Amino acid sequence: MNNKILKLFVVSSILFINACSNNYLPTATLYASKTSDISQYNYLIGPGDSLNIFVWRNAEISGTFTVRPDGKITTSLVEDIPVSGKTPTQLARNIEQILSTYIKDPIVTVSVGGFVGPYSEQVRIIGQASEPKAINYREQMTLLDLMVEVGGLTEFADGDSAKLIRIVAGEQVTYDxxxxxxxxQGDIKANVDLLPGDIIIVPEAWF
Structure with a gap:
Protein backbone atom coordinates (compact mmCIF):
# COMPACT_ATOMS: atom_id res chain seq x y z
CA MET A 1 0.00 0.00 0.00
CA ASN A 2 1.60 3.33 -1.13
CA ASN A 3 1.50 6.52 0.93
CA LYS A 4 -1.32 8.10 -1.10
CA ILE A 5 -3.61 5.12 -0.61
CA LEU A 6 -2.68 4.94 3.07
CA LYS A 7 -3.56 8.62 3.57
CA LEU A 8 -6.90 8.13 1.81
CA PHE A 9 -7.61 5.12 4.05
CA VAL A 10 -6.80 7.08 7.23
CA VAL A 11 -8.96 10.06 6.19
CA SER A 12 -11.85 7.77 5.25
CA SER A 13 -11.59 5.99 8.60
CA ILE A 14 -11.67 9.28 10.51
CA LEU A 15 -14.70 10.49 8.56
CA PHE A 16 -16.46 7.17 9.18
CA ILE A 17 -15.73 7.33 12.93
CA ASN A 18 -16.95 10.92 13.10
CA ALA A 19 -20.11 10.01 11.22
CA CYS A 20 -20.77 7.14 13.60
CA SER A 21 -20.12 9.41 16.56
CA ASN A 22 -22.57 11.99 15.25
CA ASN A 23 -25.22 9.35 14.70
CA TYR A 24 -24.89 7.41 17.93
CA LEU A 25 -23.67 9.90 20.53
CA PRO A 26 -26.40 12.51 21.02
CA THR A 27 -25.86 14.99 23.82
CA ALA A 28 -27.89 14.62 27.00
CA THR A 29 -30.82 16.89 27.72
CA LEU A 30 -30.86 18.50 31.15
CA TYR A 31 -34.41 19.01 32.35
CA ALA A 32 -35.35 21.88 34.61
CA SER A 33 -36.81 21.15 38.02
CA LYS A 34 -40.59 20.80 38.14
CA THR A 35 -40.55 22.79 41.37
CA SER A 36 -41.67 26.27 40.34
CA ASP A 37 -41.54 27.98 43.75
CA ILE A 38 -38.76 26.83 46.07
CA SER A 39 -40.25 28.75 49.00
CA GLN A 40 -43.26 26.44 48.80
CA TYR A 41 -41.39 23.24 48.06
CA ASN A 42 -43.48 20.06 47.93
CA TYR A 43 -42.23 16.54 47.37
CA LEU A 44 -42.93 15.24 43.87
CA ILE A 45 -43.54 11.56 43.15
CA GLY A 46 -41.08 9.74 40.90
CA PRO A 47 -40.21 6.28 39.51
CA GLY A 48 -39.30 3.82 42.26
CA ASP A 49 -41.49 5.46 44.89
CA SER A 50 -43.91 3.28 46.82
CA LEU A 51 -47.44 4.73 46.96
CA ASN A 52 -50.02 3.76 49.53
CA ILE A 53 -53.38 4.63 47.98
CA PHE A 54 -56.39 4.46 50.30
CA VAL A 55 -59.90 4.72 48.88
CA TRP A 56 -62.39 5.33 51.71
CA ARG A 57 -64.90 2.48 52.11
CA ASN A 58 -63.30 0.64 49.17
CA ALA A 59 -60.57 -1.51 50.67
CA GLU A 60 -60.67 -3.86 47.69
CA ILE A 61 -59.22 -1.19 45.38
CA SER A 62 -56.89 0.34 47.93
CA GLY A 63 -53.31 -0.85 48.20
CA THR A 64 -49.59 -0.19 47.81
CA PHE A 65 -48.20 0.41 44.35
CA THR A 66 -44.65 0.95 43.06
CA VAL A 67 -44.17 3.66 40.46
CA ARG A 68 -42.81 2.09 37.29
CA PRO A 69 -39.78 3.46 35.40
CA ASP A 70 -42.20 5.14 32.98
CA GLY A 71 -43.73 7.13 35.85
CA LYS A 72 -47.05 5.27 35.92
CA ILE A 73 -48.90 2.82 38.17
CA THR A 74 -51.56 0.21 37.54
CA THR A 75 -54.41 -0.29 40.00
CA SER A 76 -57.10 -2.96 40.16
CA LEU A 77 -59.55 -0.70 38.30
CA VAL A 78 -57.38 1.52 36.13
CA GLU A 79 -54.22 0.82 34.17
CA ASP A 80 -51.40 3.23 33.36
CA ILE A 81 -52.15 6.17 35.66
CA PRO A 82 -49.44 8.86 35.20
CA VAL A 83 -48.13 9.81 38.66
CA SER A 84 -44.54 11.07 38.24
CA GLY A 85 -44.06 14.78 38.87
CA LYS A 86 -47.22 15.14 40.97
CA THR A 87 -47.58 15.86 44.66
CA PRO A 88 -49.44 13.23 46.71
CA THR A 89 -52.40 15.61 47.04
CA GLN A 90 -52.51 16.30 43.30
CA LEU A 91 -52.44 12.56 42.62
CA ALA A 92 -55.22 11.91 45.14
CA ARG A 93 -57.48 14.44 43.41
CA ASN A 94 -56.58 12.97 40.02
CA ILE A 95 -57.43 9.43 41.15
CA GLU A 96 -60.74 10.64 42.61
CA GLN A 97 -61.63 12.06 39.22
CA ILE A 98 -60.72 8.79 37.50
CA LEU A 99 -62.58 6.62 40.02
CA SER A 100 -65.71 8.76 39.83
CA THR A 101 -66.53 6.79 36.67
CA TYR A 102 -66.83 3.62 38.78
CA ILE A 103 -67.57 4.85 42.33
CA LYS A 104 -69.88 7.54 43.64
CA ASP A 105 -68.00 10.40 45.34
CA PRO A 106 -64.67 8.58 45.96
CA ILE A 107 -62.41 9.91 48.70
CA VAL A 108 -58.72 9.13 48.16
CA THR A 109 -55.58 9.72 50.21
CA VAL A 110 -52.04 9.06 48.96
CA SER A 111 -48.92 8.61 51.07
CA VAL A 112 -45.40 8.04 49.78
CA GLY A 113 -42.60 5.68 50.83
CA GLY A 114 -39.11 5.23 49.43
CA PHE A 115 -38.67 8.86 48.41
CA VAL A 116 -36.81 8.48 45.14
CA GLY A 117 -38.51 11.25 43.17
CA PRO A 118 -37.99 12.33 39.54
CA TYR A 119 -34.45 12.93 38.26
CA SER A 120 -35.37 16.59 37.77
CA GLU A 121 -35.81 16.93 41.54
CA GLN A 122 -32.63 15.10 42.59
CA VAL A 123 -29.31 16.70 43.50
CA ARG A 124 -26.42 14.81 41.89
CA ILE A 125 -22.73 14.98 42.79
CA ILE A 126 -20.07 13.26 40.71
CA GLY A 127 -16.28 13.20 40.48
CA GLN A 128 -14.08 13.26 43.56
CA ALA A 129 -16.79 13.03 46.21
CA SER A 130 -16.25 10.22 48.70
CA GLU A 131 -19.62 8.73 47.69
CA PRO A 132 -20.83 10.14 44.37
CA LYS A 133 -24.60 9.74 44.28
CA ALA A 134 -27.99 11.18 43.44
CA ILE A 135 -29.97 12.44 46.43
CA ASN A 136 -33.56 13.55 46.47
CA TYR A 137 -33.76 17.23 47.30
CA ARG A 138 -34.93 18.12 50.79
CA GLU A 139 -36.36 21.43 51.92
CA GLN A 140 -33.72 24.10 52.63
CA MET A 141 -30.88 21.82 51.49
CA THR A 142 -27.41 23.43 51.27
CA LEU A 143 -24.02 22.45 49.90
CA LEU A 144 -22.87 21.62 53.43
CA ASP A 145 -25.81 19.24 53.90
CA LEU A 146 -24.90 17.52 50.64
CA MET A 147 -21.25 17.12 51.65
CA VAL A 148 -22.29 15.51 54.94
CA GLU A 149 -24.55 13.16 52.96
CA VAL A 150 -21.74 12.03 50.62
CA GLY A 151 -18.99 11.87 53.25
CA GLY A 152 -16.94 14.82 52.03
CA LEU A 153 -14.27 14.72 49.33
CA THR A 154 -11.54 12.25 48.40
CA GLU A 155 -7.88 13.08 49.04
CA PHE A 156 -7.47 13.69 45.31
CA ALA A 157 -10.25 16.28 45.02
CA ASP A 158 -9.81 19.88 43.96
CA GLY A 159 -12.84 21.09 45.84
CA ASP A 160 -12.27 24.77 45.12
CA SER A 161 -12.49 24.08 41.37
CA ALA A 162 -15.85 22.33 41.70
CA LYS A 163 -18.74 23.46 39.52
CA LEU A 164 -22.49 23.64 40.10
CA ILE A 165 -24.66 23.21 37.01
CA ARG A 166 -28.22 24.53 37.20
CA ILE A 167 -31.02 25.12 34.68
CA VAL A 168 -32.18 28.73 34.94
CA ALA A 169 -35.00 29.97 32.68
CA GLY A 170 -34.36 27.05 30.33
CA GLU A 171 -30.63 27.74 30.07
CA GLN A 172 -27.71 25.81 31.57
CA VAL A 173 -25.75 28.00 33.99
CA THR A 174 -22.45 27.05 35.67
CA TYR A 175 -21.35 28.42 39.06
CA ASP A 176 -17.98 28.15 40.83
CA GLN A 185 -11.31 25.61 56.60
CA GLY A 186 -14.81 26.03 57.95
CA ASP A 187 -15.55 29.01 55.72
CA ILE A 188 -19.33 29.10 56.08
CA LYS A 189 -19.46 31.88 53.48
CA ALA A 190 -18.62 29.20 50.92
CA ASN A 191 -21.88 27.41 51.74
CA VAL A 192 -24.66 27.87 49.16
CA ASP A 193 -28.31 26.98 48.86
CA LEU A 194 -29.07 24.04 46.59
CA LEU A 195 -32.10 23.67 44.37
CA PRO A 196 -33.84 20.59 42.92
CA GLY A 197 -32.02 19.37 39.81
CA ASP A 198 -28.59 20.78 40.72
CA ILE A 199 -25.54 18.88 39.45
CA ILE A 200 -22.17 19.26 41.19
CA ILE A 201 -18.93 18.17 39.53
CA VAL A 202 -15.79 17.84 41.65
CA PRO A 203 -12.57 17.51 39.57
CA GLU A 204 -9.36 15.75 40.51
CA ALA A 205 -6.47 17.93 41.65
CA TRP A 206 -3.35 18.22 39.50
CA PHE A 207 -0.38 17.71 41.78
Whole structure:
Protein backbone atom coordinates (compact mmCIF):
# COMPACT_ATOMS: atom_id res chain seq x y z
CA MET A 1 0.00 0.00 0.00
CA ASN A 2 1.60 3.33 -1.13
CA ASN A 3 1.50 6.52 0.93
CA LYS A 4 -1.32 8.10 -1.10
CA ILE A 5 -3.61 5.12 -0.61
CA LEU A 6 -2.68 4.94 3.07
CA LYS A 7 -3.56 8.62 3.57
CA LEU A 8 -6.90 8.13 1.81
CA PHE A 9 -7.61 5.12 4.05
CA VAL A 10 -6.80 7.08 7.23
CA VAL A 11 -8.96 10.06 6.19
CA SER A 12 -11.85 7.77 5.25
CA SER A 13 -11.59 5.99 8.60
CA ILE A 14 -11.67 9.28 10.51
CA LEU A 15 -14.70 10.49 8.56
CA PHE A 16 -16.46 7.17 9.18
CA ILE A 17 -15.73 7.33 12.93
CA ASN A 18 -16.95 10.92 13.10
CA ALA A 19 -20.11 10.01 11.22
CA CYS A 20 -20.77 7.14 13.60
CA SER A 21 -20.12 9.41 16.56
CA ASN A 22 -22.57 11.99 15.25
CA ASN A 23 -25.22 9.35 14.70
CA TYR A 24 -24.89 7.41 17.93
CA LEU A 25 -23.67 9.90 20.53
CA PRO A 26 -26.40 12.51 21.02
CA THR A 27 -25.86 14.99 23.82
CA ALA A 28 -27.89 14.62 27.00
CA THR A 29 -30.82 16.89 27.72
CA LEU A 30 -30.86 18.50 31.15
CA TYR A 31 -34.41 19.01 32.35
CA ALA A 32 -35.35 21.88 34.61
CA SER A 33 -36.81 21.15 38.02
CA LYS A 34 -40.59 20.80 38.14
CA THR A 35 -40.55 22.79 41.37
CA SER A 36 -41.67 26.27 40.34
CA ASP A 37 -41.54 27.98 43.75
CA ILE A 38 -38.76 26.83 46.07
CA SER A 39 -40.25 28.75 49.00
CA GLN A 40 -43.26 26.44 48.80
CA TYR A 41 -41.39 23.24 48.06
CA ASN A 42 -43.48 20.06 47.93
CA TYR A 43 -42.23 16.54 47.37
CA LEU A 44 -42.93 15.24 43.87
CA ILE A 45 -43.54 11.56 43.15
CA GLY A 46 -41.08 9.74 40.90
CA PRO A 47 -40.21 6.28 39.51
CA GLY A 48 -39.30 3.82 42.26
CA ASP A 49 -41.49 5.46 44.89
CA SER A 50 -43.91 3.28 46.82
CA LEU A 51 -47.44 4.73 46.96
CA ASN A 52 -50.02 3.76 49.53
CA ILE A 53 -53.38 4.63 47.98
CA PHE A 54 -56.39 4.46 50.30
CA VAL A 55 -59.90 4.72 48.88
CA TRP A 56 -62.39 5.33 51.71
CA ARG A 57 -64.90 2.48 52.11
CA ASN A 58 -63.30 0.64 49.17
CA ALA A 59 -60.57 -1.51 50.67
CA GLU A 60 -60.67 -3.86 47.69
CA ILE A 61 -59.22 -1.19 45.38
CA SER A 62 -56.89 0.34 47.93
CA GLY A 63 -53.31 -0.85 48.20
CA THR A 64 -49.59 -0.19 47.81
CA PHE A 65 -48.20 0.41 44.35
CA THR A 66 -44.65 0.95 43.06
CA VAL A 67 -44.17 3.66 40.46
CA ARG A 68 -42.81 2.09 37.29
CA PRO A 69 -39.78 3.46 35.40
CA ASP A 70 -42.20 5.14 32.98
CA GLY A 71 -43.73 7.13 35.85
CA LYS A 72 -47.05 5.27 35.92
CA ILE A 73 -48.90 2.82 38.17
CA THR A 74 -51.56 0.21 37.54
CA THR A 75 -54.41 -0.29 40.00
CA SER A 76 -57.10 -2.96 40.16
CA LEU A 77 -59.55 -0.70 38.30
CA VAL A 78 -57.38 1.52 36.13
CA GLU A 79 -54.22 0.82 34.17
CA ASP A 80 -51.40 3.23 33.36
CA ILE A 81 -52.15 6.17 35.66
CA PRO A 82 -49.44 8.86 35.20
CA VAL A 83 -48.13 9.81 38.66
CA SER A 84 -44.54 11.07 38.24
CA GLY A 85 -44.06 14.78 38.87
CA LYS A 86 -47.22 15.14 40.97
CA THR A 87 -47.58 15.86 44.66
CA PRO A 88 -49.44 13.23 46.71
CA THR A 89 -52.40 15.61 47.04
CA GLN A 90 -52.51 16.30 43.30
CA LEU A 91 -52.44 12.56 42.62
CA ALA A 92 -55.22 11.91 45.14
CA ARG A 93 -57.48 14.44 43.41
CA ASN A 94 -56.58 12.97 40.02
CA ILE A 95 -57.43 9.43 41.15
CA GLU A 96 -60.74 10.64 42.61
CA GLN A 97 -61.63 12.06 39.22
CA ILE A 98 -60.72 8.79 37.50
CA LEU A 99 -62.58 6.62 40.02
CA SER A 100 -65.71 8.76 39.83
CA THR A 101 -66.53 6.79 36.67
CA TYR A 102 -66.83 3.62 38.78
CA ILE A 103 -67.57 4.85 42.33
CA LYS A 104 -69.88 7.54 43.64
CA ASP A 105 -68.00 10.40 45.34
CA PRO A 106 -64.67 8.58 45.96
CA ILE A 107 -62.41 9.91 48.70
CA VAL A 108 -58.72 9.13 48.16
CA THR A 109 -55.58 9.72 50.21
CA VAL A 110 -52.04 9.06 48.96
CA SER A 111 -48.92 8.61 51.07
CA VAL A 112 -45.40 8.04 49.78
CA GLY A 113 -42.60 5.68 50.83
CA GLY A 114 -39.11 5.23 49.43
CA PHE A 115 -38.67 8.86 48.41
CA VAL A 116 -36.81 8.48 45.14
CA GLY A 117 -38.51 11.25 43.17
CA PRO A 118 -37.99 12.33 39.54
CA TYR A 119 -34.45 12.93 38.26
CA SER A 120 -35.37 16.59 37.77
CA GLU A 121 -35.81 16.93 41.54
CA GLN A 122 -32.63 15.10 42.59
CA VAL A 123 -29.31 16.70 43.50
CA ARG A 124 -26.42 14.81 41.89
CA ILE A 125 -22.73 14.98 42.79
CA ILE A 126 -20.07 13.26 40.71
CA GLY A 127 -16.28 13.20 40.48
CA GLN A 128 -14.08 13.26 43.56
CA ALA A 129 -16.79 13.03 46.21
CA SER A 130 -16.25 10.22 48.70
CA GLU A 131 -19.62 8.73 47.69
CA PRO A 132 -20.83 10.14 44.37
CA LYS A 133 -24.60 9.74 44.28
CA ALA A 134 -27.99 11.18 43.44
CA ILE A 135 -29.97 12.44 46.43
CA ASN A 136 -33.56 13.55 46.47
CA TYR A 137 -33.76 17.23 47.30
CA ARG A 138 -34.93 18.12 50.79
CA GLU A 139 -36.36 21.43 51.92
CA GLN A 140 -33.72 24.10 52.63
CA MET A 141 -30.88 21.82 51.49
CA THR A 142 -27.41 23.43 51.27
CA LEU A 143 -24.02 22.45 49.90
CA LEU A 144 -22.87 21.62 53.43
CA ASP A 145 -25.81 19.24 53.90
CA LEU A 146 -24.90 17.52 50.64
CA MET A 147 -21.25 17.12 51.65
CA VAL A 148 -22.29 15.51 54.94
CA GLU A 149 -24.55 13.16 52.96
CA VAL A 150 -21.74 12.03 50.62
CA GLY A 151 -18.99 11.87 53.25
CA GLY A 152 -16.94 14.82 52.03
CA LEU A 153 -14.27 14.72 49.33
CA THR A 154 -11.54 12.25 48.40
CA GLU A 155 -7.88 13.08 49.04
CA PHE A 156 -7.47 13.69 45.31
CA ALA A 157 -10.25 16.28 45.02
CA ASP A 158 -9.81 19.88 43.96
CA GLY A 159 -12.84 21.09 45.84
CA ASP A 160 -12.27 24.77 45.12
CA SER A 161 -12.49 24.08 41.37
CA ALA A 162 -15.85 22.33 41.70
CA LYS A 163 -18.74 23.46 39.52
CA LEU A 164 -22.49 23.64 40.10
CA ILE A 165 -24.66 23.21 37.01
CA ARG A 166 -28.22 24.53 37.20
CA ILE A 167 -31.02 25.12 34.68
CA VAL A 168 -32.18 28.73 34.94
CA ALA A 169 -35.00 29.97 32.68
CA GLY A 170 -34.36 27.05 30.33
CA GLU A 171 -30.63 27.74 30.07
CA GLN A 172 -27.71 25.81 31.57
CA VAL A 173 -25.75 28.00 33.99
CA THR A 174 -22.45 27.05 35.67
CA TYR A 175 -21.35 28.42 39.06
CA ASP A 176 -17.98 28.15 40.83
CA UNK A 177 -17.91 26.41 44.23
CA UNK A 178 -15.35 26.51 47.07
CA UNK A 179 -15.99 23.16 48.70
CA UNK A 180 -12.49 22.75 50.17
CA UNK A 181 -12.73 26.09 51.93
CA UNK A 182 -16.13 25.11 53.25
CA UNK A 183 -15.28 21.70 54.71
CA UNK A 184 -11.53 22.01 55.41
CA GLN A 185 -11.31 25.61 56.60
CA GLY A 186 -14.81 26.03 57.95
CA ASP A 187 -15.55 29.01 55.72
CA ILE A 188 -19.33 29.10 56.08
CA LYS A 189 -19.46 31.88 53.48
CA ALA A 190 -18.62 29.20 50.92
CA ASN A 191 -21.88 27.41 51.74
CA VAL A 192 -24.66 27.87 49.16
CA ASP A 193 -28.31 26.98 48.86
CA LEU A 194 -29.07 24.04 46.59
CA LEU A 195 -32.10 23.67 44.37
CA PRO A 196 -33.84 20.59 42.92
CA GLY A 197 -32.02 19.37 39.81
CA ASP A 198 -28.59 20.78 40.72
CA ILE A 199 -25.54 18.88 39.45
CA ILE A 200 -22.17 19.26 41.19
CA ILE A 201 -18.93 18.17 39.53
CA VAL A 202 -15.79 17.84 41.65
CA PRO A 203 -12.57 17.51 39.57
CA GLU A 204 -9.36 15.75 40.51
CA ALA A 205 -6.47 17.93 41.65
CA TRP A 206 -3.35 18.22 39.50
CA PHE A 207 -0.38 17.71 41.78
Missing amino acids: LRISQLIN
